[in-house]
Amino acid sequence: MIDVKLSALAAGNAEQWKIFLVSRLPRLLAILCTGVGMSTAGLIMQQLCMNKFVSPTTGATISSAQLGILLALIFMPQSTLWSRAVFAFVTAILGTWIFVWFIQRIRFKDAVMVPLVGIMFGNVVGGITNYLAYQYEMTQALSSWLVGHFSLVMRGRYEIVYLVVPMVILAFVFANHFNIVGMGKDFSKNLGVHYNLVLFAGLTIAAMITASVVVVVGAISYIGLIVPNIVAMFKGDKIRGTLADTALFGAIFVLVCDMIGRVVIHPYELPIELVVGILGSMIFIGLLLYRLKHGRRSVRLQAASDSGCGAAASRAAVSQGGGESS
Amino acid sequence: MFIKEITKKYDGKAVVDSVSFEIPKGKVLSLIGPNGAGKSTVMGIISRLIARDAGIVDFKGQDIGKWKSRELSKKLAILTQSNHIQMKLTVSELVAFGRFPYSGGRLTKEDEKIVDQAIAYMELEEFRDRFIDELSGGQRQRAYIAMVIAQDTEYILLDEPTNNLDIYHATNMMKTVRKLCDELGKTVVLVLHEINYAAFYSDYICAFADGKIARFGTVEEVMTRENLSEIYQVDFEIQMVKGKPLAIYY
Numbered sequence: 001m002i003d004v005k006l007s008a009l010a011a012g013n014a015e016q017w018k019i020f021l022v023s024r025l026p027r028l029l030a031i032l033c034t035g036v037g038m039s040t041a042g043l044i045m046q047q048l049c050m051n052k053f054v055s056p057t058t059g060a061t062i063s064s065a066q067l068g069i070l071l072a073l074i075f076m077p078q079s080t081l082w083s084r085a086v087f088a089f090v091t092a093i094l095g096t097w098i099f100v101w102f103i104q105r106i107r108f109k110d111a112v113m114v115p116l117v118g119i120m121f122g123n124v125v126g127g128i129t130n131y132l133a134y135q136y137e138m139t140q141a142l143s144s145w146l147v148g149h150f151s152l153v154m155r156g157r158y159e160i161v162y163l164v165v166p167m168v169i170l171a172f173v174f175a176n177h178f179n180i181v182g183m184g185k186d187f188s189k190n191l192g193v194h195y196n197l198v199l200f201a202g203l204t205i206a207a208m209i210t211a212s213v214v215v216v217v218g219a220i221s222y223i224g225l226i227v228p229n230i231v232a233m234f235k236g237d238k239i240r241g242t243l244a245d246t247a248l249f250g251a252i253f254v255l256v257c258d259m260i261g262r263v264v265i266h267p268y269e270l271p272i273e274l275v276v277g278i279l280g281s282m283i284f285i286g287l288l289l290y291r292l293k294h295g296r297r298s299v300r301l302q303a304a305s306d307s308g309c310g311a312a313a314s315r316a317a318v319s320q321g322g323g324e325s326s
Numbered sequence: 327m328f329i330k331e332i333t334k335k336y337d338g339k340a341v342v343d344s345v346s347f348e349i350p351k352g353k354v355l356s357l358i359g360p361n362g363a364g365k366s367t368v369m370g371i372i373s374r375l376i377a378r379d380a381g382i383v384d385f386k387g388q389d390i391g392k393w394k395s396r397e398l399s400k401k402l403a404i405l406t407q408s409n410h411i412q413m414k415l416t417v418s419e420l421v422a423f424g425r426f427p428y429s430g431g432r433l434t435k436e437d438e439k440i441v442d443q444a445i446a447y448m449e450l451e452e453f454r455d456r457f458i459d460e461l462s463g464g465q466r467q468r469a470y471i472a473m474v475i476a477q478d479t480e481y482i483l484l485d486e487p488t489n490n491l492d493i494y495h496a497t498n499m500m501k502t503v504r505k506l507c508d509e510l511g512k513t514v515v516l517v518l519h520e521i522n523y524a525a526f527y528s529d530y531i532c533a534f535a536d537g538k539i540a541r542f543g544t545v546e547e548v549m550t551r552e553n554l555s556e557i558y559q560v561d562f563e564i565q566m567v568k569g570k571p572l573a574i575y576y
Contacts, residue, residue: 050412186404189395190373
């Protein structure tokens with residue numbers, strides 16, 4: 001572990017600059033791209049599937065990307081980062097499409113069934129991946145992608161994660177399309193939006209983002225699930241209005257988790273997946289409990305202390321309780 | 327707009343069987359009939375939400391399937407009952423979606439003006455920044471109508487707009503439908519279960535039974551004891567209230 005000091009950088013120390021540019025800066029950029037990408041991918045998937053519990057983790061996108069990486073390792077042992085990425089893109093897109101095609105066919109009555117089916121599907125894909133890895137003695141090589149971590153992020157082997165940036169911009173451009181598709185097929189048709197085209201294009205964007213993150217840092221769960229949900233609690237579901245907040249919050253979340261991971265057992269570091277997993281699952285449970293208690297009612301930032309507003313809010317909560325049971 | 331011999335089959339059984347009629351322009355037309363008579367399916371077909379197996383849906387001289395989706399959505403709006411959306415959008419955000427066919431989501435000054443007018447027309451100003459999932463059923467339905475108004479189409483199709491509303495809100499909804507026609511000059515087609523709403527607030531009634539048109543005509547022509555008894559297989563009495571024939575059934 002080499003310390004990079006600000007003063008040395010300022011003094012123009014070539015050795016220090018090299019470390020900074022080869023390892024430290026790429027790591028920071030990878031962290032930011034990961035946070036922005038995974039939370040945006042989660043936001044898109046949740047909107048398009050009309051389900052708040054769908055995310056790259058619970059929609060089998062991550063496990064499909066991992067399968068792609070393994071296939072690349074098996075069939076192209078000399079594969080570069082880029083060729084592995086291509087494999088991961090294809091499988092992640094296919095996996096997500098199959099999942100969504102499936103849930104559209106079945107039309108579950110209960111919203112919780114959708115992520116459960118996704119988790120099951122993800123585990124089936126993961127099982128295939130493990131089986132193949134075992135057969136071809138790739139288990140060790142694969143492990144790097146099973147648990148996400150930033151310790152191998154260095155110049156020359158992370159740049160693909162930049163793909164997140166144009167993808168997020170694309171998502172912003174089509175934000176209103178995604179919103180409308182999220183309102184359902186009839187609603188989309190009424191407004192002249194091609195439902196299936198936008199649905200699968202949006203899923204493709206989410207899958208590409210996820211795959212480019214998984215190829216570089218490995219699987220990172222929960223971000224795509226929690227971050228959009230927390231932001232939506234405060235800011236609603238209009239994607240144009242929440243995308244920037246979601247991306248920013250995702251980046252900060254991953255950055256903080258990375259710092260925790262590096263500090264806890266200093267001078268070693270915990271993989272990011274571990275920290276995000278622990279923190280994320282706790283927040284997720286908190287979110288579920290909050291939902292149970294308050295329903296889908298939004299958290300208002302402005303003070304709702306005056307009695308009139310409070311009464312209106314509780315009335316809304318009552319009427320909503322009735323609505324949700326139907 | 328007219329439809330000719332449209333047919334829709336599910337599993338070989340015709341739920342809509344060679345139905346033809348013309349939609350009178352600038353009037354309110356109600357589609358009524360018992361459950362399973364095919365009225366909602368007909369509505370789905372004329373609004374391009376449901377694919378038909380045979381027949382023609384002619385809209386302004388061109389088959390509805392040949393219209394560009396975006397162009398059609400500037401002329402014809404459909405509101406279905408499947409709009410129980412769990413999404414957190416504010417009323418003004420929802421109404422702004424009505425302008426999507428015109429501006430693709432980037433609202434111009436004029437779009438914003440139209441959105442404001444639509445919100446004002448439905449008396450939703452005080453709710454404009456509230457999330458739709460926090461509103462009561464009646465308020466939410468009004469928000470959707472405001473969106474359709476912002477969509478600014480000549481034709482408005484409403485699939486059971488009074489469903490799940492209490493008497494107060496359902497009656498207000500029907501008054502709104504009347505206003506859409508009388509004040510804004512819209513052609514409104516609606517599917518209704520409550521025949522007295524159809525009788526009191528519409529100009530024409532199209533009654534379905536077994537996938538076919540049982541009666542089509544003005545309210546007075548359709549709302550007779552014999553017609554209704556035949557369509558619904560229940561005893562009816564007709565009473566004139568404010569010059570409209572209302573049905574009493576028991």
